[in-house]
Amino acid sequence: MTQAGQLAGVRIVDLTSVVMGPMATRLLADMGADVIKIESEAGDLLRTYPPSRNPLMSGMTMNIDRNKRSVVLDLKADDDAALMKKLLATADVFVTNMRPAALARLGLDYDAVAAVRSNIIYCAANGFDSQGPWAGRPAYDDVIQAMSGLTHMLGWTNGGEPAFVPSIMADKTCAMQLAIAILGSLYKRAMTGEGDHVEISMAEAMAAFNLVEHLSGHTFEPPEGDFSYNRVRTPNRRPRPTADGWIAMLPYSDDNWRKVFTLAGRPEIADDPRFQNRPDRVTNAEPLYAYLNEVTPMFTSAVWLDFCTEHSIPAAPITDLSKLRDDPYFTEVGLLRDEVHPTEGPYKVVRDAIRSNHSLPGLMRHAPRLGQHTDEIRAELAGD
Numbered sequence: 001m002t003q004a005g006q007l008a009g010v011r012i013v014d015l016t017s018v019v020m021g022p023m024a025t026r027l028l029a030d031m032g033a034d035v036i037k038i039e040s041e042a043g044d045l046l047r048t049y050p051p052s053r054n055p056l057m058s059g060m061t062m063n064i065d066r067n068k069r070s071v072v073l074d075l076k077a078d079d080d081a082a083l084m085k086k087l088l089a090t091a092d093v094f095v096t097n098m099r100p101a102a103l104a105r106l107g108l109d110y111d112a113v114a115a116v117r118s119n120i121i122y123c124a125a126n127g128f129d130s131q132g133p134w135a136g137r138p139a140y141d142d143v144i145q146a147m148s149g150l151t152h153m154l155g156w157t158n159g160g161e162p163a164f165v166p167s168i169m170a171d172k173t174c175a176m177q178l179a180i181a182i183l184g185s186l187y188k189r190a191m192t193g194e195g196d197h198v199e200i201s202m203a204e205a206m207a208a209f210n211l212v213e214h215l216s217g218h219t220f221e222p223p224e225g226d227f228s229y230n231r232v233r234t235p236n237r238r239p240r241p242t243a244d245g246w247i248a249m250l251p252y253s254d255d256n257w258r259k260v261f262t263l264a265g266r267p268e269i270a271d272d273p274r275f276q277n278r279p280d281r282v283t284n285a286e287p288l289y290a291y292l293n294e295v296t297p298m299f300t301s302a303v304w305l306d307f308c309t310e311h312s313i314p315a316a317p318i319t320d321l322s323k324l325r326d327d328p329y330f331t332e333v334g335l336l337r338d339e340v341h342p343t344e345g346p347y348k349v350v351r352d353a354i355r356s357n358h359s360l361p362g363l364m365r366h367a368p369r370l371g372q373h374t375d376e377i378r379a380e381l382a383g384d
Helices: 020-030 059-064 078-088 100-105 110-116 141-147 150-157 169-192 202-214 254-263 267-271 278-283 285-298 301-310 321-326 328-333 374-382
Strands: 011-015 034-039 068-072 093-096 121-126 196-201 246-249 315-317 336-341 345-350
Touching (some): 011 020, 020 034, 020 068, 020 093, 020 169, 068 374, 078 110, 093 169, 100 121, 141 202, 150 202, 196 202, 246 301, 254 267, 254 285, 278 285, 301 315, 321 328
Parallel strands (some): 011 093
Antiparallel strands (some): 246 315
């Protein structure tokens, strides 16, 4: 099948597993890149995560490996190692999250790969910087959440007790940075013909992500104010209770705040000197949000949402993640659509959030069974 899309004609050899690497290459595959996923005979660990209808075709695999081809190779065997080198000689990008020592043993370090494809974009995704003191250590999402400060941050609103975000936040955030790095190197190569050796370290990527707003006054040396963005660390920054449930509501402008407290019959709060402008409201976010949480139970969620829509105040209902498939907004924009996999039957496809004048191709290949394209790729290489 010929790929279509912005990255049509780009071949990516994908030696990654679990979520960070496969999600990054899935984003690129959705843009039309020919992503060839290299797996062992046991398959990517993600294939084994329950639930599934058939072995090695888990729910996560169904979406994270779509638009890819699966090739099974034993990279320790001479014949398959030679086939891997032949495949890399046809590739534009090689992306891996294997640890450097293992890559060196397999003859897949940068120098070895560049010897067979001089202008390849070699992208290594590591838990920790390969030049740093933790080089080569294993890392999963929980470890990176902790190392990057995210776990500690949750303690700000959790009585001081550290906690994990109930999402593989680090894996998915770093996956997007990995995809961006590859796109940047592809553009450079298109302009200059030069390859690249790129490294993404999860620890640094996630720490930098967390520091965007929280370095704050400590950006300056010496500091010109407190560390962190006060508005988002107050325990009173939470969903607002209403007469019949909860909503997310964030009045932002001076006029927004005045309208909310006037509706609630508390205009004196808007007149409080602590809340007269945005900098003051950020500094005094805790008492301001406490007042907001006092007045929102006066009306139902529907009343508040209608009021916020009328006055251009940012607000939304609290949506149960498991019910997004039935949510009116996400149904209208087509977040999930029904497809039928050749072996796994009916399933839901989650679309990317990108819209473009040059339309993205969407689903071109269902997630492959383990090794589904091994013979196909062997035949392609034999014909080169």
